[in-house]
Amino acid sequence: MSQTVTLSTNEKLSAIAGDFKGKDIVSLDQLSADDLHRVFALAGHMKQLVLDKEPCQLLAGQVISLLFFEPSSRTFGSFASAIKRLGGQTIDIQNPETVSSVKKGETFEDTIRVFEAYSDAIVLRHPQPGAARRAAMCAEFIPIVNAGDGNNEHPTQTILDLYTLYERFGRLDNLTGLLAGDVLNSRTLHSLLRGLSLFENNTIYLLSPEKLRLKREDLALFRSRNLIIHEITSEKDIPRDCQFWYWTRIQKERFDSISEYNDMVAQRFTVTPALLAQYAGQETIVMDPLPRIGTIDTEVDKDTRAVYLRSQIRNGLYTRMALLALVLGRA
Amino acid sequence: MSQTVTLSTNEKLSAIAGDFKGKDIVSLDQLSADDLHRVFALAGHMKQLVLDKEPCQLLAGQVISLLFFEPSSRTFGSFASAIKRLGGQTIDIQNPETVSSVKKGETFEDTIRVFEAYSDAIVLRHPQPGAARRAAMCAEFIPIVNAGDGNNEHPTQTILDLYTLYERFGRLDNLTGLLAGDVLNSRTLHSLLRGLSLFENNTIYLLSPEKLRLKREDLALFRSRNLIIHEITSEKDIPRDCQFWYWTRIQKERFDSISEYNDMVAQRFTVTPALLAQYAGQETIVMDPLPRIGTIDTEVDKDTRAVYLRSQIRNGLYTRMALLALVLGRA
Amino acid sequence: MSQTVTLSTNEKLSAIAGDFKGKDIVSLDQLSADDLHRVFALAGHMKQLVLDKEPCQLLAGQVISLLFFEPSSRTFGSFASAIKRLGGQTIDIQNPETVSSVKKGETFEDTIRVFEAYSDAIVLRHPQPGAARRAAMCAEFIPIVNAGDGNNEHPTQTILDLYTLYERFGRLDNLTGLLAGDVLNSRTLHSLLRGLSLFENNTIYLLSPEKLRLKREDLALFRSRNLIIHEITSEKDIPRDCQFWYWTRIQKERFDSISEYNDMVAQRFTVTPALLAQYAGQETIVMDPLPRIGTIDTEVDKDTRAVYLRSQIRNGLYTRMALLALVLGRA
Numbered sequence: 001m002s003q004t005v006t007l008s009t010n011e012k013l014s015a016i017a018g019d020f021k022g023k024d025i026v027s028l029d030q031l032s033a034d035d036l037h038r039v040f041a042l043a044g045h046m047k048q049l050v051l052d053k054e055p056c057q058l059l060a061g062q063v064i065s066l067l068f069f070e071p072s073s074r075t076f077g078s079f080a081s082a083i084k085r086l087g088g089q090t091i092d093i094q095n096p097e098t099v100s101s102v103k104k105g106e107t108f109e110d111t112i113r114v115f116e117a118y119s120d121a122i123v124l125r126h127p128q129p130g131a132a133r134r135a136a137m138c139a140e141f142i143p144i145v146n147a148g149d150g151n152n153e154h155p156t157q158t159i160l161d162l163y164t165l166y167e168r169f170g171r172l173d174n175l176t177g178l179l180a181g182d183v184l185n186s187r188t189l190h191s192l193l194r195g196l197s198l199f200e201n202n203t204i205y206l207l208s209p210e211k212l213r214l215k216r217e218d219l220a221l222f223r224s225r226n227l228i229i230h231e232i233t234s235e236k237d238i239p240r241d242c243q244f245w246y247w248t249r250i251q252k253e254r255f256d257s258i259s260e261y262n263d264m265v266a267q268r269f270t271v272t273p274a275l276l277a278q279y280a281g282q283e284t285i286v287m288d289p290l291p292r293i294g295t296i297d298t299e300v301d302k303d304t305r306a307v308y309l310r311s312q313i314r315n316g317l318y319t320r321m322a323l324l325a326l327v328l329g330r331a
Numbered sequence: 332m333s334q335t336v337t338l339s340t341n342e343k344l345s346a347i348a349g350d351f352k353g354k355d356i357v358s359l360d361q362l363s364a365d366d367l368h369r370v371f372a373l374a375g376h377m378k379q380l381v382l383d384k385e386p387c388q389l390l391a392g393q394v395i396s397l398l399f400f401e402p403s404s405r406t407f408g409s410f411a412s413a414i415k416r417l418g419g420q421t422i423d424i425q426n427p428e429t430v431s432s433v434k435k436g437e438t439f440e441d442t443i444r445v446f447e448a449y450s451d452a453i454v455l456r457h458p459q460p461g462a463a464r465r466a467a468m469c470a471e472f473i474p475i476v477n478a479g480d481g482n483n484e485h486p487t488q489t490i491l492d493l494y495t496l497y498e499r500f501g502r503l504d505n506l507t508g509l510l511a512g513d514v515l516n517s518r519t520l521h522s523l524l525r526g527l528s529l530f531e532n533n534t535i536y537l538l539s540p541e542k543l544r545l546k547r548e549d550l551a552l553f554r555s556r557n558l559i560i561h562e563i564t565s566e567k568d569i570p571r572d573c574q575f576w577y578w579t580r581i582q583k584e585r586f587d588s589i590s591e592y593n594d595m596v597a598q599r600f601t602v603t604p605a606l607l608a609q610y611a612g613q614e615t616i617v618m619d620p621l622p623r624i625g626t627i628d629t630e631v632d633k634d635t636r637a638v639y640l641r642s643q644i645r646n647g648l649y650t651r652m653a654l655l656a657l658v659l660g661r662a
Numbered sequence: 663m664s665q666t667v668t669l670s671t672n673e674k675l676s677a678i679a680g681d682f683k684g685k686d687i688v689s690l691d692q693l694s695a696d697d698l699h700r701v702f703a704l705a706g707h708m709k710q711l712v713l714d715k716e717p718c719q720l721l722a723g724q725v726i727s728l729l730f731f732e733p734s735s736r737t738f739g740s741f742a743s744a745i746k747r748l749g750g751q752t753i754d755i756q757n758p759e760t761v762s763s764v765k766k767g768e769t770f771e772d773t774i775r776v777f778e779a780y781s782d783a784i785v786l787r788h789p790q791p792g793a794a795r796r797a798a799m800c801a802e803f804i805p806i807v808n809a810g811d812g813n814n815e816h817p818t819q820t821i822l823d824l825y826t827l828y829e830r831f832g833r834l835d836n837l838t839g840l841l842a843g844d845v846l847n848s849r850t851l852h853s854l855l856r857g858l859s860l861f862e863n864n865t866i867y868l869l870s871p872e873k874l875r876l877k878r879e880d881l882a883l884f885r886s887r888n889l890i891i892h893e894i895t896s897e898k899d900i901p902r903d904c905q906f907w908y909w910t911r912i913q914k915e916r917f918d919s920i921s922e923y924n925d926m927v928a929q930r931f932t933v934t935p936a937l938l939a940q941y942a943g944q945e946t947i948v949m950d951p952l953p954r955i956g957t958i959d960t961e962v963d964k965d966t967r968a969v970y971l972r973s974q975i976r977n978g979l980y981t982r983m984a985l986l987a988l989v990l991g992r993a
Contacts, residue, residue, distance in 0.1 A: 053782075055719075055722040056723065057386075061386030077755065078780060080753045080754075081753055081781065084753070089415040091407075091412055093404050106622035106623070107629075110621065110622065111404075113644075117647075117648065118408045118412035291766050291767060291768035292768075298771075309775045309776070314779045316779075388717075392716060394746050396739065422739050423756075424739065437952070437954075441952065442735075445739070445975055448976045
């Protein structure tokens with residue numbers, strides 16, 4: 001009797017493979033090197049558009065829900081600006097307390113379908129790993145863009161990190177970089193490794209305390225995917241020819257005692273002018289996913305090699321503009 | 332000496348009577364059958380406009396305050412989308428904590444007059460019954476649209492419910508429907524009964540536990556207003572020829588004990604595929620004001636007769652677009 | 663090696679001196695009488711634009727962050743409306759809880775630089791005195807507009823107050839006015855005195871309890887800056903020829919005991935119809951920065967001399983539109 005016509009959600013969630021229109025962006029794994037280059041090329045145009053300060057109507061008439069189940073003012077602001085700079089409009093749900101239907105007992109899936117009815121796309125932030133995939137499975141007609149789902153994925157962060165490298169060095173292969181800090185647990189570092197592994201001949205130095213090294217199976221995986229990886233435990237082993245440093249925070253809770261933390265980490269996993277002077281090259285750029293908490297001394301800010309509050313944060317805007325234009329079929 | 336020129340607020344709050352421009356929408360009682368048909372005709376155009384994905388400038392230059400004194404993400408999102416799809420702009424006050432002037436001791440009336448000065452209309456959500464009328468009484472120059480004032484009224488909910496019936500069946504008279512659940516207390520059901528009573532020859536089956544029947548005076552009132560009402564207490568008495576089922580939640584707190592609730596309600600006031608198979612017709616549509624909490628099994632979602640997450644929620648957008656365009660004098 | 667090119671923030675923060683474009687608006691002291699007249703002239707045009715209800719594109723393509731570290735729904739609404747009536751867009755961060763990066767430990771300066779990357783201007787509300795200046799010091803490329811930083815400054819409040827006088831009387835010199843209430847502590851009154859002191863031959867009556875008089879050094883300062891000041895402690899000494907009354911709240915906490923408060927203040931520092939009838943002139947306008955809490959009886963509202971819920975609040979919209987258009991270089 002009653003028949004249901006449903007779009008295959010697998011298709012929306014599948015690899016981009018050159019065709020962004022209508023696709024969900026849930027995981028970095030959906031994007032190939034070619035897909036990333038397409039985003040980067042468009043991001044370059046977006047940058048010019050912002051610098052020219054010309055009103056743009058690319059997303060005119062589009063209404064996009066910013067559905068934030070946990071606060072994240074930076075990511076929220078970046079997406080909101082991206083949409084509005086393209087002439088689109090937003091529905092802002094940024095305080096978890098106001099997702100009132102959920103408080104009343106509505107399922108997450110019902111909330112997604114309700115906002116699907118109001119919107120041309122949903123940008124979703126959620127504390128639970130896998131939430132973006134669940135949303136993509138139930139939204140039939142519009143793209144879901146993952147703006148971070150717990151410790152699972154935050155694909156637009158990695159896209160902006162890769163674009164920052166691409167923009168500076170004109171390529172994403174044959175790079176040498178340092179990833180430092182909590183190599184074992186950092187979602188951001190793992191995603192960046194996955195992104196870099198899509199390109200040829202990249203050499204990565206992983207600097208961390210011994211107990212925060214990459215899991216052995218992850219190390220094997222990334223090595224099998226083109227990456228040349230060196231694990232180091234002392235800043236003394238950072239090579240001078242790194243094109244980039246990417247620093248992440250080490251939480252005290254990772255250690256059994258404060259004294260172990262003090263021995264292993266304190267004072268040693270913070271970028272200072274002295275550290276830069278001793279181990280960085282003239283062209284080494286210093287990156288940070290922000291917020292930086294103990295990772296980079298503010299004295300480093302005025303060094304032009306520090307890009308975290310300059311091109312890196314701005315590239316988040318340009319790449320999100322590009323990605324939204326693509327999935328909404330406007331570019 | 333000092334003289335005051337004040338618009339008669341009675342005029343703004345009066346029956347629409349064919350002229351929406353500048354009127355408040357506080358109560359369903361302001362609208363006649365003809366007024367509703369005018370909204371429905373325009374809602375049909377709005378639906379086409381949304382489906383065509385063409386940017387619209389009908390509310391260009393209009394700034395509308397969404398003044399939400401209690402959270403309601405669904406209603407907020409629906410109004411925000413309605414305004415933005417018509418090219419209008421919003422001032423979002425959706426977190427009660429941020430209505431800071433009220434926290435500091437400002438009267439509700441002062442807050443309304445302040446936001447009147449900033450806006451072309453105010454969409455008001457408030458936990459207190461009568462708040463929308465109070466707002467309408469003090470806003471002199473712009474329309475107030477009631478987006479729910481406590482257990483009093485939520486007129487746009489009823490308008491979208493009626494439109495959902497109208498769109499599907501091409502009429503609002505000569506219908507047979509089932510309203511089930513907390514018939515005694517549900518604001519939504521009472522409003523829907525009032526709406527249906529504006530049209531000829533509708534037959535309504537009210538299904539509820541004995542103790543949650545309509546008040547006798549309300550029953551008499553609705554019967555005096557054209558409605559043919561049958562009260563039933565068992566699903567076995569649902570007639571096969573219902574055009575629609577409208578299900579509402581029964582709260583445990585309505586019963587003296589959990590065992591009474593379990594006897595009377597549990598498992599019996601939830602729509603399941605089995606219930607549909609046994610008692611619904613081929614054309615019976617299943618409605619719910621959402622959030623659904625225990626009222627409808629998710630297994631029912633894929634049945635095409637289930638409209639609550641499909642046309643019903645989308646019709647909220649189209650009818651709110653229509654209503655806003657009308658009170659703002661743009662249609 | 664690494665070189666930094668930084669705009670002189672002193673230049674952005676300096677006196678306006680006829681050139682608003684790109685300047686921060688942190689303090690009233692940046693504006694001369696000529697600068698204020700430029701704002702007022704433009705505010706007049708803005709008023710006409712709003713009254714004509716014509717869509718305006720002056721800020722088309724501009725994205726402005728409303729960064730509110732404490733709730734202030736009235737100021738938020740006024741700025742949001744000003745931006746949107748000019749065709750601009752906003753990024754709304756109005757709930758302090760959602761400034762999540764700060765919660766995570768990000769410095770205020772980093773947050774400002776992140777939002778600078780997303781925006782063409784930042785409107786900042788912050789509970790800490792001096793926050794606006796700190797923001798202006800670290801935002802290199804875009805203007806910061808102070809929307810109130812603790813008990814320090816709220817320059818747009820004073821600009822709207824002065825414009826309200828200017829609009830009504832056609833001048834800001836040769837006025838006689840009453841400032842009443844907490845003359846010792848009110849930020850609003852102090853700023854208004856500073857504003858009025860920029861113009862010639864104004865006479866101000868300061869009405870307060872003895873213990874809430876202006877500090878002697880402030881009194882001397884304002885007298886040295888053109889103002890003719892009379893301190894009074896009884897309403898009986900209010901002259902009939904005041905062009906305006908500006909009333910502010912006296913908090914009970916200012917007194918050692920409730921009985922002292924009752925003796926000194928209660929019933930005496932509230933504007934009532936009787937007080938107006940006895941001491942105000944036919945042309946005296948009654949102003950209040952809102953929210954009014956105990957300062958003005960609601961019975962006064964219908965008196966046409968009461969402008970606080972009429973022109974005064976609307977002038978906040980017009981002057982903010984003017985100021986934003988000026989600092990963004992669009993007027």
